Each structure stands twice: as C-alpha cells, then as structure tokens.
Amino acid sequence: DYTLCVCFNARVEHYRVIYKDNKLTIDEEEYFENLSQLVDHYIADADGLCTTLRVSVPKSGSFEVSVDSKAFEAAGWVIKMQDLKLGEILGKGEFGDVLLGSLRGQKVAVKKLKDSSKAAQDFLTEASLMTSLSHNNLVQLLGVVFDGPSICL
Known part of the structure; x- marks a missing residue:
C-alpha cells in the first residue's frame, strides 16, 4: 500500500x-x-480529498519541498525574516540547529532547517501539525519563516 x-x-x-x-x-x-x-x-477532481492535487515532489534527483507556503501565509503563520533576530546556537535537532532568537522583542527558540536538507518535507509537516496544537507542556509555534536563507520555525 x-x-x-x-x-x-x-x-x-x-x-x-x-x-x-x-x-x-x-x-x-x-x-x-x-x-x-x-x-x-x-x-x-478532489473527489473526496481535501483539495485537488497540484504540485508533486520529484521522483529522483534533488529533493523539493511540496508544502505550499501560501497555505501557511493564508492561515497567518508566516513571519518575515526581518522581524526575527537570530542569536547563539542552543542545540542541534533532527532538522538542523536550534538558536536563541528574538521576535518583535520576545525571546524565542528558532529551529533552522539545514541547507539542502532532505528532511524539508518532514520539517514543514511538523510545522503544519504544530499550528493545531496548544498545550502547557508543548512549545507554541509562533510561525514559519520562508523568506530567509533557510526555512525557520
């Protein structure tokens, strides 16, 4: 299957x-x-799917992100890189570095995707899932940066 x-x-x-x-x-x-x-x-025809199919990930060669950044923007989850200041590296995660950051004066942790990561789809899938989660024991997603040198959460 x-x-x-x-x-x-x-x-x-x-x-x-x-x-x-x-x-x-x-x-x-x-x-x-x-x-x-x-x-x-x-x-x-969507025929029961949430939408019609539009963009696919290529079968071979380089990896391309197929999550539509416009969907994040329409839902209000996009942050401009100019609003985010990146600081020191706090640690490393599955997708890349976790940095200390500042978003409009608020101290934040920033996940920064590794350059040419094959995990880009999973990274954005995680972001998509986090948009619907809210719990005292979870880090709250504030948004996604698409306009910088790397995608950031």
Missing part, C-alpha cells in the same frame, strides 16, 4: 492508497490501473 500526503490550508492530510484486486483506490469507489491514473484523477 501507499500513502498520499496532501498539504492544504497549512495542514497535511494522509490518504491510504489501497491495492485491491490488482487495482488502486483511496475510497473503494473509484479504482485505477496504476498510480498515474489515480493521480491524474485527483488532479482533475
């Missing part, structure tokens, strides 16, 4: 692609001979 991951409105939705009777389906109503037919169908 496969999973189709779709970013829409700063969220990532996951759809299980089921292989049944030598065909592929997401909803067990429409069946396709191959993945290309399935993708073509959902490019033309």
Whole structure:
C-alpha cells in the first residue's frame, strides 16, 4: 500500500492508497490501473480529498519541498525574516540547529532547517501539525519563516 500526503490550508492530510484486486483506490469507489491514473484523477477532481492535487515532489534527483507556503501565509503563520533576530546556537535537532532568537522583542527558540536538507518535507509537516496544537507542556509555534536563507520555525 501507499500513502498520499496532501498539504492544504497549512495542514497535511494522509490518504491510504489501497491495492485491491490488482487495482488502486483511496475510497473503494473509484479504482485505477496504476498510480498515474489515480493521480491524474485527483488532479482533475478532489473527489473526496481535501483539495485537488497540484504540485508533486520529484521522483529522483534533488529533493523539493511540496508544502505550499501560501497555505501557511493564508492561515497567518508566516513571519518575515526581518522581524526575527537570530542569536547563539542552543542545540542541534533532527532538522538542523536550534538558536536563541528574538521576535518583535520576545525571546524565542528558532529551529533552522539545514541547507539542502532532505528532511524539508518532514520539517514543514511538523510545522503544519504544530499550528493545531496548544498545550502547557508543548512549545507554541509562533510561525514559519520562508523568506530567509533557510526555512525557520
């Protein structure tokens, strides 16, 4: 089986692609001979998905981020790099360095994505998930920076 991951409105939705009777389906109503037919169908019509398919990650070679920064912007999660001041490195995480920062006078921790990281999609998926989380024991996401030399949370 496969999973189709779709970013829409700063969220990532996951759809299980089921292989049944030598065909592929997401909803067990429409069946396709191959993945290309399935993708073509959902490019033309959302047909139950959160949106139609638009941009894909390339199959080979370099990695390209497919999370739409416009979705973060429309939801109010984009911060301009000019509003963020980066300081000393506090530590290192899965995706890159964690730095001390200042956002409009407020002390913040900043996750800075490693250059040419193959984890860019996971980094932005984490950001998408964090937009919907709020708890006393969790670090609150304030926004995402796309206009700097590296993507930052």
